[in-house]
Amino acid sequence: MLILLNLLSGVALLVWGSHIVRTGILRVLGADLRRVLGRSTDGRLKAFLAGIGVTSLVQSSNATAVIVMSFAAQGLLPLASGLAIMLGADVGTALMARVLTLDLSWLSPILVLFGVPVFLSRKQTRLGQVGRTAIGLGLILLALHLIVEAAQPMMSGAGVRVMFGALTGDTMLDALVGAAFAMISYSSLAAVLLTATLASSGVISLKVALCLVIGANLGSGMLALFGTLAQNAAARRLALGSLAFKFAGALLILPFAPLLARGLPVLIANPREATVGFHLIYNTLRCCACLLLIDPVGRICERLLPDRAVPNGEIRPLHLDAAALSTPSLALANAAREVLRVGDIVRAMLDNVAELLHHNDLQKARETIRMDDDIDHLYAAVKTYLAQISREQLDEPDSRRWTDIIALTINLEHAGDIIERIVSDIEEKKISHRLSFSEEGLGELEDLHTRLVSNLQLGLSVFLNNDLRCAERLLAEKERFRDLERAYSYAHVDRLAGQTLRSIETSALHLDLISDMKRLNSLFCSTAYPVLDAAGALRETRLRKRALDTMHVKE
Template identity: 90%
Template sequence: MLILLNLLSGVALLVWGSHIVRTGILRVLGADLRTALGRSTGSRLRAFGSGVLVTSLVQSSNATAVIVTSFAAQGLLPLTSGLAIMLGADVGTALMARVLTLDLSWLSPILVLMGVPLFLTRKQTRIGQAGRTAIGLGLILLALHLIVEAAQPMMQGAGVRVMFGALTGDTMLDALVGAAFAVISYSSLAAVLLTATLASSGVISLKVALCLVIGANLGSGLLALSGTLAQNAAARRLALGSLVFKLAGALLILPFASLLARGLPVLIGNPREAVVGFHLIYNTLRCCACLALIDPVARICSRLLPDVPAQNGEFRALHLDAAALSTPSLALANAAREVLRIGDIVGTMLGNVAELIHHNNLAKARETARMDDDVDQLYAAVKGYLARISREQLDEVESRRWTDIIALTINLEHAGDIIERIVGDIEEKKIAHRLSFSEEGLGELEDLHARLVSNLQLGLSVFLNNDLRCAERLLAEKERFRDLERLYSYAHLDRLAGQTLRSIETSALHLDMISDMKRLNSLFCSTAYPVLDAAGALHDTRLRKRVLDTLHAPE
């Protein structure tokens, strides 16, 4: 029993190490990897190569699938390019399996010793997350070593032989077991590494190991498909196409599992090397062959999962009429109306923040964070719509309006991201620990929040009406907010010096929120500048005097 527990703990450590590496790489290079995938749509070979590269870095085809399907869901990635990336991801995870099965046990303590101090001392930096990744790699190598040691005496136990003997009969059953383990561990890489280690220890036969590897590939396809069930048809089509390729490869190769198990030892004597080599060769040949079948598979998936109009139109684009694109003035009016809807969503998110400042409402926090997805969806729709308007047909006024619309769209999308971060900080630092702000701190946050709401509405009004007086007022409000941010930060530091308990408990969150609110206010007030610039008032001394008079006027 102790031997089995040691083996299972090694497996758990292997899965945990894979998770740490995946999350660490995504936190360090997540934005760069998304950019690399997003720019690879021009060529299938380039898309395939980017899939190999990104998956080799994150060591998880599932992580790549999450990124790619999110692009597809937003209409940013064609189905054919997405399928090419997914095929490259399968080759990337096979390459990493080959690297990790090299004799690198000596590297494990070095990685852990280097990673732990980096992560503990600089958690919130890229260097700290790189240390986290090093810890994960060290744990993977350590887990493989522990599994080998635990498996050595296993063949002497009759009970253990009976348990693993169940995997020596049916080819399809073995493949299903491999798929199940990949799904449970959320890592086909972990499943392949475990299989190779068990085969090298003689716990399972080579034929069983090959079937488990094929099943692990199927499991990664099932994971990708299950992850898109709540998304739109475009994302599900991509995951379905990837699963079709994996299923076709499994059906073709499984009948030859016995023949391969007899032939591979002639070429590769070490069972562990044979399993990993088979995994790499199988995925490479399958994926290269499937590149030629992307178009027919894409057509089949499109027929099986056609686009369905959304039943709930609350957060989908309502005003972006494609028929109006031939009339630039009408198209710009449509885009402006849609941007105002984005402003309404941001306003709702901002209103929810007020409740979260007072109450520890976890459900409200998560719903508010989810609303940022609605902002992102409308942002992508407006941006794509504006890109389709012919700039050559725009006169000077319309061209300026086009620029104002895209600028406000970008600013509101950034505002949604900042509010999502504020809500995440509140959930992590306040709700999770059941804390509350001091009365003085709560009053300061309430004041800044009320000004934010007012300035958002004023900024949208300036965007809509181009009113010069409102633009001047908005610029004055920006200056006043900046002064209050500095004043309230100093007041908070004074409370810390006075050893106010609630201020100490929520200090980091309080200061971060004030800083984030200042950034939000700058974004909301940015609509004033185009109006002032168009009126030639940015360098007007009389304007500066009016702004100063407004700034210092009693409230």
């Protein structure tokens, strides 16, 4: 019993090490890997090579699948390019299995000794995540050594022979067991490494090992498909096409597994090397052949999973991919994209306000009020999505980014409410009475509106790029807007004293609009503060402002 527990603990350590490496690489290079995959849409060979490269780094075709299917769900990746990347991911996994089965037991203690102090001393930095990745690699190599050590005495037990004897009769059963383990461990790489190690220890035969490897490929494809069930048809088509390639390959090769098991030892005597070599050759030949079949398979997937029409008036999140939640850096990038979409809706509402200042269009006013419901819906979706991201897994930059995203989301939702109230006031006080602003008053409102739209765009740019100069400019624009708000309010009062009829009729609405625009501008300019704070410039800016205010008072 103790021997079996040692074996199972070695398997658990292998799975855990694979998870640590995958998450560590994604935290360090997540944005760069997304960029590489996102630019691999102009050629199938380029997409195929990108899939190999990215998967070799993250050591998980499932992690690559999460990124690729996120792009597909957002409409950023054609189906053909996505399928080519997925095929490359399968080859990348096979290459890493070959590397990790080399005799690298001497490297395990070095990696752990390097990784532990680096990670513990710098958890919230990129270097700390590199240390975490080194720990994961060390654990994988240590786990493989422990599995070999635990498997040696197992062959002398009759119970062990009976337990593994169930895996020696049916090729389909063996393949299903391999698929099940890949799904449970969330790693086809871990399944292949375990299979190769058990084969080298004599616990399972080479025939069983080959079937388990084929099944592990199927398991990774099923994992990807299950992960897209909650996504749109574009992501599910990509997962279905990838699974179809793996299923077709399994159907073609499984009948020849007994023959291959007898022939491979002639070329490769070591069962471990034979298992890994078969995995690499099988995936390489299968994926190269499937590259020629991408178009017909893509057409079949599009027929089986057509796009569904969205009901009129319904808006849905486009970028909040649930499958990316396990990788915080990817999830934060998705949330940021969705928040920018909310900003686009706020901009559209502001454009409608500009038209309502000139024309009494009741239909335009009602449509603008309805758009606030879209903002509320996306706001709730982004807030829920961010709440599902584990804060404990965020390093310091990602934690600040999480705070910036939620802050901007809240501010844009408040902005939508303010614009809704502005339009309601225009409808009630201007449109219903068929009034219009004076030329001077309309010019002032137009000036404030133009500055408001410009500051919204500048604020979103600061949020996206964290540019210090733009943040300083945005803060200066806030002060300028405040001065204009005060000046235009005084000018309006002067017109009232001159008994200007239009100014008197729209006085309450005019002053309310100026006040509301000032509040909107404050919300849009608030994105400058995190950037200035991070750069240490906020305190200096405030001190300089106080000094200027003191000089004005003395004058």
